[in-house]
Amino acid sequence: MESNFYSDYRSKRKMQKEFTIGQAAETSGVKVTTIRYYESVGLMPEPRRVESGRRVYGQASVDLLGFIRHARDLGFTVEAIRDLIDLQENPGTDCTKADELARHHLIETQKRIEQLRVLEGELMRMIDGCAGGKVGSCEIVTSLFDHSKCSFEHKPKAPNGQ
Secondary structure, rough: OOOOHHHHHHHHHOOOOOEEEHHHHHHHHHHHHHHHHHHHHHOOOOOOOOOOOOEEEOOHHHHHHHHHHHHOOOOOHHHHHHHHHHHHHHOOOOOOHHHHHHHHHHHHHEEEHHHHHHHHHHHHHHHHHHOOOOOHHHHHHHOOOOOOOOOOOOOOOOOOOO
16 A cells, blocks of 8 residues: 555554644644635545544544645645545545646636736826826826826636636
């Protein structure tokens, strides 16, 4: 059997320290509210609870939080992270899916970078056009009121993607 992130820690679980949610947050660099969110969306399993009802996390959970935090820092979506965690649970599985997820994320990142470059150019044009005179003739203010004065199409997508 191949070892993986989870199985390595599960085999050592009895020897590992247990963490409160605050300690897990501090150790992993993830806020307590974020840990609860990850549990609510299924990225993290529900932790064991002691008699008092307090959550108790093992080292594997803290390491999983670090994995999730790192993936989020790289901009992966919750759905992509869920898929990556599922893949990690089956280390013998072909990594084509992980490659597809990363490539898709790269393409989306490149699109966002291009959109930001266009935005940068438009902001620079507006700033350069501002002569420091009166607000009534300010290129920045007039451009914001009249989209046709903009050099580039930079209309953001609506929240529903349209």
